[in-house]
Amino acid sequence: MNLDRRHFLQLSALGIVGTLTDIACSGRRDRPLDQPFLIATLGPDRVRELGARYRAQTPAENTADALRAALRNRGGLFAKSLDEMVEDDFAAGRVVLVDGWVLSLTEARQAALFSFNRA
Amino acid sequence: MHTDATTLPNGAVIEGDLCIVGAGASGITIARELNNSRLKVILLEGGGFDFDQKMQDLYRGEIVGQPYFPLQAAALHYFGGTTNHWAGWCATYEPIDFEKRDWVPHSGWPITRADLDPYYTRAAPILDIVPNKWDAAQWKNGDSERVPLISDSKLMWTKMWQFSPPTRMGQKYRAEIVNSPNVHLYTNANVVEVEANESVSAVQSVRIRGFDGKEYRARAKRFVLCCHSIQNARLLLASNRQAKAGLGNDNDVVGRYFMEHFEMPCAELALTRPESTGTKLYEFVKLGGTPRGEIAVTPAAQREQRILHGTCSLEAGNYGDPVLSTFQFLDTATMNQQRAWEKAGRKGEPPSTKPSEPPRTKGAPRFYHLSTRQEQAPNPDSRVSLSAEKDALGMPRAKLDWRVTDLDKHSMRTFYHLLGREMGRTDTGRVQIRDWLLSDDKTWPSFISGGWHHMGTLRMGTDPKQSVTDPNCRVHGISNLYIGGAAVYPTAGAVNPTLTLVALSLRLADHLKAST
Numbered sequence: 001m002n003l004d005r006r007h008f009l010q011l012s013a014l015g016i017v018g019t020l021t022d023i024a025c026s027g028r029r030d031r032p033l034d035q036p037f038l039i040a041t042l043g044p045d046r047v048r049e050l051g052a053r054y055r056a057q058t059p060a061e062n063t064a065d066a067l068r069a070a071l072r073n074r075g076g077l078f079a080k081s082l083d084e085m086v087e088d089d090f091a092a093g094r095v096v097l098v099d100g101w102v103l104s105l106t107e108a109r110q111a112a113l114f115s116f117n118r119a
Numbered sequence: 120m121h122t123d124a125t126t127l128p129n130g131a132v133i134e135g136d137l138c139i140v141g142a143g144a145s146g147i148t149i150a151r152e153l154n155n156s157r158l159k160v161i162l163l164e165g166g167g168f169d170f171d172q173k174m175q176d177l178y179r180g181e182i183v184g185q186p187y188f189p190l191q192a193a194a195l196h197y198f199g200g201t202t203n204h205w206a207g208w209c210a211t212y213e214p215i216d217f218e219k220r221d222w223v224p225h226s227g228w229p230i231t232r233a234d235l236d237p238y239y240t241r242a243a244p245i246l247d248i249v250p251n252k253w254d255a256a257q258w259k260n261g262d263s264e265r266v267p268l269i270s271d272s273k274l275m276w277t278k279m280w281q282f283s284p285p286t287r288m289g290q291k292y293r294a295e296i297v298n299s300p301n302v303h304l305y306t307n308a309n310v311v312e313v314e315a316n317e318s319v320s321a322v323q324s325v326r327i328r329g330f331d332g333k334e335y336r337a338r339a340k341r342f343v344l345c346c347h348s349i350q351n352a353r354l355l356l357a358s359n360r361q362a363k364a365g366l367g368n369d370n371d372v373v374g375r376y377f378m379e380h381f382e383m384p385c386a387e388l389a390l391t392r393p394e395s396t397g398t399k400l401y402e403f404v405k406l407g408g409t410p411r412g413e414i415a416v417t418p419a420a421q422r423e424q425r426i427l428h429g430t431c432s433l434e435a436g437n438y439g440d441p442v443l444s445t446f447q448f449l450d451t452a453t454m455n456q457q458r459a460w461e462k463a464g465r466k467g468e469p470p471s472t473k474p475s476e477p478p479r480t481k482g483a484p485r486f487y488h489l490s491t492r493q494e495q496a497p498n499p500d501s502r503v504s505l506s507a508e509k510d511a512l513g514m515p516r517a518k519l520d521w522r523v524t525d526l527d528k529h530s531m532r533t534f535y536h537l538l539g540r541e542m543g544r545t546d547t548g549r550v551q552i553r554d555w556l557l558s559d560d561k562t563w564p565s566f567i568s569g570g571w572h573h574m575g576t577l578r579m580g581t582d583p584k585q586s587v588t589d590p591n592c593r594v595h596g597i598s599n600l601y602i603g604g605a606a607v608y609p610t611a612g613a614v615n616p617t618l619t620l621v622a623l624s625l626r627l628a629d630h631l632k633a634s635t
Contacts, residue, residue: 038549040391041389041390041391041485041548041549042389042549086543086546087543087544087546089543090540090541090543090544091540091544093540095536095539095540095543097552097557099551100386100551100552100553100554100557101539101549101550101551101552102535102536102538102539102540102542102543102549102550102551102552103543103549104543
């Protein structure tokens with residue numbers, strides 16, 4: 001399944017968005033919210049650790065619900081893919097330092113969601 | 120012409136039109152420019168034609184303030200000076216380096232980059248590099264992988280380096296100097312004092328002393344001090360019989376604003392797609408090898424963020440590898456091995472100047488160590504003064520009090536924030552800033568390191584209360600005394616000083632010729 005914005009809008013029009021929200025927000029790579037693309041670069045263990053650190057340094061986002069809500073609010077249902085959100089974050093300076101890594105706010109939250117998954 | 124000064128009788132007087140003190144990059148450059156001219160040029164070199172431990176020990180000094188490399192190993196004291204062991208890294212200063220920046224206290228040169236451009240062109244062949252070829256696109260060399268990592272960025276760009284072979288000026292230009300009809304080189308001629316007239320408005324002579332206790336003088340119409348930045352300041356401060364604070368030091372500026380370039384490991388880069396990301400442009404091949412790029416912060420970002428000028432190098436490695444600063448990886452034993460290899464005619468493989476690297480994983484490297492090269496903010500409290508200890512010639516040794524500022528570390532950290540943003544925006548990779556850089560702005564690690572680049576101490580400017588030399592490198596208030604070398608730099612720029620030093624020396628030589 002390759003869910004780009006055009007497909008997403010088509011599905012939205014058909015009223016089946018709700019069940020696919022987690023996937024849709026992750027953009028063209030049909031990843032769920034808790035599967036940041038960062039895993040391919042840094043590996044799952046390190047991303048899980050970064051996610052846990054982000055939750056520790058951001059107590060208000062220390063639940064999966066809070067993180068999902070933050071991600072959805074940021075992206076907007078019809079706005080941008082996660083890839084685009086990450087790019088926009090970096091361009092606008094919406095970055096967070098987690099263990100020294102300069103991460104976009106979006107991918108840091110994704111990593112935090114991922115950290116709830118067991119290894 | 121050449122004379123070993125030890126053969127002169129005690130009390131001998133040498134006379135000429137121009138006396139150059141120090142035969143390193145600056146002194147040799149000026150002497151060559153005046154070769155075959157009408158001027159009778161005296162070129163005084165403290166050392167001989169080869170390394171001599173006894174001579175080198177004259178450079179030993181006291182270190183207070185931030186830890187620093189042993190001074191007697193940081194610069195060389197024989198014909199050719201420190202070009203006898205420099206690594207040949209050449210790059211131009213950028214226009215912003217010459218500007219007065221309101222966020223960098225004491226910044227601003229009295230000359231512009233445009234003033235220096237023709238001299239950069241002339242300096243290049245002296246150091247055996249290609250003139251006017253400083254854009255990354257000019258060094259693609261037909262290789263599609265030799266391209267900038269980040270393009271179309273308002274924050275970062277790729278600054279190019281060329282590598283001199285490295286030119287050993289003492290070897291390359293020795294015959295030309297020795298055979299000159301009007302330049303007379305004196306070796307083993309250590310100047311211990313600059314002597315002024317009664318009103319201390321002009322220099323009359325320099326006093327030379329040998330290890331055997333004999334003394335000589337050189338008299339000339341004009342003098343140029345071309346020792347390195349610490350020794351030039353030391354010599355003026357020690358010339359304090361007529362001016363209590365030292366020559367040219369009426370306003371207590373001599374020796375101040377000592378600057379280095381920070382050369383320290385600061386971050387890691389993890390590439391998003393290592394297999395398809397070309398990094399060849401940034402590879403360091405070997406001494407004298409293919410030009411290389413470093414990622415630099417743009418002038419616009421410097422202005423917006425109010426930070427200093429810096430670059431970073433990329434070196435492939437494993438995540439978590441120990442990475443050393445410049446002062447850590449090149450110790451005096453390694454430098455001596457390198458010297459011995461060169462003396463033996465550079466036969467075989469050169470001795471390694473880096474510790475053995477851990478084995479890398481197969482395939483295109485994902486991780487790169489990022490090391491900073493950055494100017495330090497000019498700081499009047501960072502200074503060279505005189506030690507109570509004297510050297511074998513009875514001259515007070517130098518005392519180095521290297522000090523850094525909050526802006527230095529803040530700039531370094533901001534650089535990697537910006538780089539992290541750009542690497543992320545372009546999805547090139549992600550940057551991790553090292554712990555030591557994330558702490559407060561005042562705390563520095565034990566491995567704080569420069570690059571043996573001594574600058575400042577006799578800074579150039581228009582206001583005698585804020586500077587030592589005028590825009591023509593003449594010492595304020597002394598009509599016939601000039602300074603050659605990096606001592607006159609008001610700010611350090613982000614890159615190594617030698618190319619700019621040679622360019623400035625050519626400019627000074629033109630001034631000396633024009634004002635004859």
